[in-house]
Amino acid sequence: MSTTPTTTRQWLLTRQPTGAPILSGPSATFSLVTAELPPLQDGQVLCRVRYISNDPGQRGFIGIGVADERMYVPPVHVGTPMRAGVIADVLASRAPSLQPGQTVMNLHLGLWSEYVVLAAADCQPLAPLPGGLPVTHFLGALGAPGLTAYYGLVEVLQAGSQHNTLVVSAAAGATGSMVVQIAKKLLGVKRVVGIAGGPAKCAWVRDRLGADACVDYKSASFADDLAAATDGFVDLYFDNIGGAILDAVLPRMQRGGTIAVCGAVSTYNDAEPMGLRHWMEIVSMRLQLKGFVLLDWMDQIPRAIGELVTAVVEGKIVLGEEHETVIETGIEGVPEAWMKLFEGANRGKLITKLV
Amino acid sequence: MSTTPTTTRQWLLTRQPTGAPILSGPSATFSLVTAELPPLQDGQVLCRVRYISNDPGQRGFIGIGVADERMYVPPVHVGTPMRAGVIADVLASRAPSLQPGQTVMNLHLGLWSEYVVLAAADCQPLAPLPGGLPVTHFLGALGAPGLTAYYGLVEVLQAGSQHNTLVVSAAAGATGSMVVQIAKKLLGVKRVVGIAGGPAKCAWVRDRLGADACVDYKSASFADDLAAATDGFVDLYFDNIGGAILDAVLPRMQRGGTIAVCGAVSTYNDAEPMGLRHWMEIVSMRLQLKGFVLLDWMDQIPRAIGELVTAVVEGKIVLGEEHETVIETGIEGVPEAWMKLFEGANRGKLITKLV
Numbered sequence: 001m002s003t004t005p006t007t008t009r010q011w012l013l014t015r016q017p018t019g020a021p022i023l024s025g026p027s028a029t030f031s032l033v034t035a036e037l038p039p040l041q042d043g044q045v046l047c048r049v050r051y052i053s054n055d056p057g058q059r060g061f062i063g064i065g066v067a068d069e070r071m072y073v074p075p076v077h078v079g080t081p082m083r084a085g086v087i088a089d090v091l092a093s094r095a096p097s098l099q100p101g102q103t104v105m106n107l108h109l110g111l112w113s114e115y116v117v118l119a120a121a122d123c124q125p126l127a128p129l130p131g132g133l134p135v136t137h138f139l140g141a142l143g144a145p146g147l148t149a150y151y152g153l154v155e156v157l158q159a160g161s162q163h164n165t166l167v168v169s170a171a172a173g174a175t176g177s178m179v180v181q182i183a184k185k186l187l188g189v190k191r192v193v194g195i196a197g198g199p200a201k202c203a204w205v206r207d208r209l210g211a212d213a214c215v216d217y218k219s220a221s222f223a224d225d226l227a228a229a230t231d232g233f234v235d236l237y238f239d240n241i242g243g244a245i246l247d248a249v250l251p252r253m254q255r256g257g258t259i260a261v262c263g264a265v266s267t268y269n270d271a272e273p274m275g276l277r278h279w280m281e282i283v284s285m286r287l288q289l290k291g292f293v294l295l296d297w298m299d300q301i302p303r304a305i306g307e308l309v310t311a312v313v314e315g316k317i318v319l320g321e322e323h324e325t326v327i328e329t330g331i332e333g334v335p336e337a338w339m340k341l342f343e344g345a346n347r348g349k350l351i352t353k354l355v
Numbered sequence: 356m357s358t359t360p361t362t363t364r365q366w367l368l369t370r371q372p373t374g375a376p377i378l379s380g381p382s383a384t385f386s387l388v389t390a391e392l393p394p395l396q397d398g399q400v401l402c403r404v405r406y407i408s409n410d411p412g413q414r415g416f417i418g419i420g421v422a423d424e425r426m427y428v429p430p431v432h433v434g435t436p437m438r439a440g441v442i443a444d445v446l447a448s449r450a451p452s453l454q455p456g457q458t459v460m461n462l463h464l465g466l467w468s469e470y471v472v473l474a475a476a477d478c479q480p481l482a483p484l485p486g487g488l489p490v491t492h493f494l495g496a497l498g499a500p501g502l503t504a505y506y507g508l509v510e511v512l513q514a515g516s517q518h519n520t521l522v523v524s525a526a527a528g529a530t531g532s533m534v535v536q537i538a539k540k541l542l543g544v545k546r547v548v549g550i551a552g553g554p555a556k557c558a559w560v561r562d563r564l565g566a567d568a569c570v571d572y573k574s575a576s577f578a579d580d581l582a583a584a585t586d587g588f589v590d591l592y593f594d595n596i597g598g599a600i601l602d603a604v605l606p607r608m609q610r611g612g613t614i615a616v617c618g619a620v621s622t623y624n625d626a627e628p629m630g631l632r633h634w635m636e637i638v639s640m641r642l643q644l645k646g647f648v649l650l651d652w653m654d655q656i657p658r659a660i661g662e663l664v665t666a667v668v669e670g671k672i673v674l675g676e677e678h679e680t681v682i683e684t685g686i687e688g689v690p691e692a693w694m695k696l697f698e699g700a701n702r703g704k705l706i707t708k709l710v
Contacts, residue, residue, distance in 0.1 A: 066635045067606060242634060251422060261637045273630030279597060280421045282616045282646035289644040291637035 004046065004092050009034050009331045010081045010113035016063040020269035020342070023335055029062070030082060030112075030335045038117055045120050046092040047104065049113060052352040053085030053139040054338045055174075056240075059268040072293045073108070082335075085139055086110025087126065088118075095120030105138050112334045114354065130313050136326070140349025141319050142308055145174035148262060148294045149238075150304050153182055156260040156292045157236045161188035165234045167249055168194055169241040170265065171214055172201035174349040178308075179238050180209040181317045189236070193229045195245060197344045204347060208318060217245055226252060233257075241266045243274050250278035253287055261291040269342050323348035328355045359401065359447050364389050364686045365436045365468035371418040375624035375697070378690055384417070385437060385467075385690045393472055400475050401447040402459065404468060407707040408440030408494040409693045410529075411595075414623040427648045428463070437690075440494055441465025442481065443473075450475030460493050467689045469709065485668050491681070495704025496674050497663055500529035503617060503649045504593075505659050508537055511615040511647045512591045516543035520589045522604055523549055524596040525620065526569060527556035529704035533663075534593050535564040536672045544591070548584045550600060552699045559702060563673060572600055581607060588612075596621045598629050605633035608642055616646040624697050678703035683710050 011030045021029035040046055060066070061076040061083055068075045076083055085107040090100050097120050098104065104123035110116060126135045129142075140146065152175075153159040159166060166183050170176040171194025183189040194205040194214035202214035213229040215222060226248060233254040239246050242264025253259070267274050281287065297304070311317040325346035327337040337352040366385045376384035395401055415421070416431040416438055423430045431438055440462040445455050452475050453459065459478035465471060481490045484497075495501065507530075508514045514521060521538050525531040526549025538544040549560040549569035557569035568584040570577060581603060588609040594601050597619025608614070622629050636642065652659070666672040680701035682692040692707040 060635070060639075064635050065632050066639050070606065070636065070639055072639050247628070251425065263638060264634055267634065273602070273632040274634045275628030275630050277420050277628040279619055279622065279629045280415070280419050281425065282644065283618060283648060284415075284421050284425055284427050285646065286648060286651070287644075287646045289637065289642075291640065291642045293638060293641060296641070 005115050006037055007034050008037055008113050008115035010111055011331075011334055012081055013062055013076045013078050015078060017269075019271040021062070021335070021339065023339065032332065035081075037115055040092060040094045040117060043095050043120055044117055045090050045095055045098050045104070045123060046115065046117050047088035047090055047123075048115055049086045049088045049110065049354055050103070051087040051136055051139065052110070052112065052334060052337075052354065053107070053143070054341050054346075054350040054352060055085065055144070056263055056265040056268065056341055058082070058084060058338065059342075064268050072295055082112040083108070084110050084112055085144065086116070087135060087139065088116065091115070093120070098123065098125065103135065105135075107144060112331075114331050130309065133312070133319065134324075136324060136349070136351055137319060139351060140174045141178055141317075141323055142305055142312075144294060145349060146178040146308055147297075147301055147304055148175050149178035149182055150308065151294060151297045152238055152260045152262055152292060153179060153187060155297065156290050157238065157258055159183055159187050159189050159236055161190065163189045163235040164232060165189075165191040165193060165230060165254075166236040166238065167230065167234050167252070168192070168238040169245050169249070170196070171205045171209075171211065172196040172347050173240065175262065176238070176240055177205070177209055177323060177348055180205060180211045184210050184212075185316050186311060193234075195226070195241075201347060204322070208322065210318075223248060236260070238262060239264075243267045243270075247276050247278050250276070250281040250287075253281060253285055255285045257285065257287050259287060259289045261289050265342065324351055325349070326351045326353050328353045330355060360470050361392055362389050363392055363468050363470035365466055366686075366689055367435060368417055368431045368433050368437055370433060372624070374626035376417070376690070376694065378694065387687060390436075392470055395447060395449045395472060398450050398475055399472055400445045400450055400453050400459070400478065401470065401472050402443035402445055402478075403470055404441050404443045404465065404709055405458070406442040406491055406494065407465070407467065407689060407692075407709065408462070408498075409696050409701075409705040409707060410440065410499070411618055411620040411623065411696055413437070413439060413693065414620075414697075419623050427650055436466040436468055438463070439465050439467055440499065441471070442490060442494065443471065446470070448475070453478065453480065458490065460490075460498075462499060467686075469686050485664065488667070488674065491679060491704070491706055492674060494706060495529045496533055496672075496678055497660055497667075499649060500704060501533040501663055502652075502656055502659055503530050504533035504537055505663065506649060506652045507593055507615045507617055507647060508534060508542060510652065511645050512593065512613055514538055514542045514544050514591055516545065518544045518590040519587060520544075520546045520548060520585060520609075521591040521593065522585065522589050522607070523547070523593040524600050524604070525551070526560045526564075526566065527551040527702050528595065529701075530617065531593070531595055532560070532564055532678060532703055535560060535566045539565050539567075540671050541666060548589075550581070550596075556702060559677070563677065565673075578603060591615070593617060594619075598622045598625075602631050602633050605631070605636040605642075608636060608640055610640045612640065612642050614642060614644045616644050620697065679706055680704070681706045681708050683708045685710060
């Protein structure tokens with residue numbers, strides 16, 4: 001057993017970016033420092049970070065045009081460590097509930113750090129998943145992204161077999177890939193159409209996740225392909241992307257259709273306003289748009305996780321290694337790994353494994 | 356009594372504009388022609404047009420980025436006369452229900468024309484209004500704009516005394532001026548804040564219509580003024596404007612607030628996409644946006660008109676000459692008068708009186 005560390009390398013927010021975060025140079029958004037670890041207080045644990053969750057929502061911690069007090073989570077202030085969901089091993093504990101050697105998850109208050117001191121109350125001990133599934137799925141399909149898919153469909157869109165066609169953007173992403181499966185296999189939506197970037201992702205969404213069609217937004221024929229895949233028009237749109245893809249879907253919406261506004265990852269690094277040519281479709285087709293945040297169902301989450309795990313065990317929902325993109329890196333590579341989210345580089349959940 | 360005319364001057368759509376309609380020159384959007392009047396068929400009336408209704412929605416007839424088959428009304432095709440709501444005098448009738456000398460309204464199928472042949476079934480004979488109010492109010496406060504205000508508030512926003520603050524844009528316009536009055540005086544919304552252009556309009560919205568505040572969007576201090584007027588934040592926003600003003604209101608919305616999307620007049624003549632910097636407020640504040648079209652309540656409209664007339668007679672709603680901006684012109688000036696809508700030139704309903 002190694003000596004308990006007293007310092008850690010960690011990434012601080014240096015300045016709020018106005019467009020894309022900058023990885024290096026004098027204007028860098030983040031900086032890597034070595035910091036003293038605070039002495040453990042009662043109720044706290046010292047942990048070694050094993051996995052870091054990469055989420056588009058983290059871009060909101062450092063500014064996306066919404067004032068701090070109006071964001072659904074507190075911001076990361078300049079000069080403080082960047083926050084992230086993490087899976088970590090307990091090295092030392094002053095909390096009776098957790099012992100050294102246990103693996104825990106902290107979805108809100110982990111840091112881009114090698115070691116971190118956390119309140120035990122904020123940490124969830126991770127039991128092994130059935131079927132030998134890795135616990136990292138608790139950051140993805142069985143964690144916040146999967147639950148966002150679940151509540152967006154069940155509560156916001158109230159999706160079911162009465163709906164003819166649902167479209168979801170970022171369909172190969174952590175949330176979108178679960179939207180496809182839950183809508184099609186658990187809720188019985190008649191036709192599910194994904195939108196994803198590139199033929200390989202589209203094939204995966206179709207052949208492995210079970211979408212009826214998946215349209216490649218990088219293709220020159222995107223608009224025509226989307227029209228062909230949504231013949232009869234769209235009742236429900238689960239929007240993870242915003243921007244040009246939202247604008248392309250608006251003229252495909254059915255009269256009275258509903259759009260769940262989950263995020264707008266295509267725009268977070270864009271200093272320009274989101275541009276919509278087809279706004280008047282909202283009026284002419286009597287559309288409803290509904291913003292939502294997973295936090296609003298926090299008290300019901302254990303039940304939903306149970307439902308998803310059962311669906312996996314029963315083989316209704318496919319879940320495996322292919323649903324994660326894991327980047328192994330030292331602490332130096334953490335911001336760069338996170339930025340791959342915005343390049344559309346990942347299939348399923350993008351996870352950083354600290355080595 | 357003059358001879359029954361056999362020809363008429365009228366405006367045809369020459370070409371669909373991509374940005375602002377062009378009034379003259381080789382690229383003109385409309386052209387004035389002299390056309391033969393078709394011989395009267397059974398069930399038709401020949402009318403002389405007295406008043407033409409000017410509506411932002413007419414911009415949609417000639418293209419606003421929504422495909423023809425997805426608009427809530429049919430388009431005007433190139434080479435055919437421009438449509439408008441009209442009030443007209445019957446000159447000749449082959450319909451038992453209408454006699455020469457009667458005054459009728461046709462809200463959908465009138466034309467930019469001196470004379471017009473209409474189906475009697477589409478024409479509503481106009482009875483005198485109580486209190487000596489001119490019948491032109493049936494084009495404004497007691498017509499489509501007033502009814503749009505009514506159903507947008509009652510059905511879409513379900514506005515009532517449970518709501519602390521409602522904001523309405525284009526508050527001095529035909530629809531907005533009725534939104535202010537109905538929300539404040541009939542439905543009991545606690546605080547009603549208008550947005551209008553210039554101090555004179557703002558004073559009218561406040562002092563005559565009864566808004567608690569009215570913010571001038573042309574003022575350099577607009578953002579600060581809006582923030583000051585919406586302290587405590589906004590439950591309901593009635594959006595007639597879209598664009599930059601919508602973008603300014605988004606950060607003032609209360610968590611869980613609702614936006615009625617009635618139109619986007621600020622953008623109809625703009626070839627650029629609508630730009631929104633504050634889209635993510637929809638997510639972070641769990642906002643709902645609801646598009647709507649008055650046509651969906653067509654069967655209930657007589658009851659609503661009755662309710663509005665009663666409110667005027669009882670003095671609950673103020674209605675007078677000041678609620679109309681009347682432009683007197685020959686047929687030559689009709690397109691130019693209509694274009695004043697987009698300059699924000701009118702207070703209340705903008706009406707063209709043919710002389």
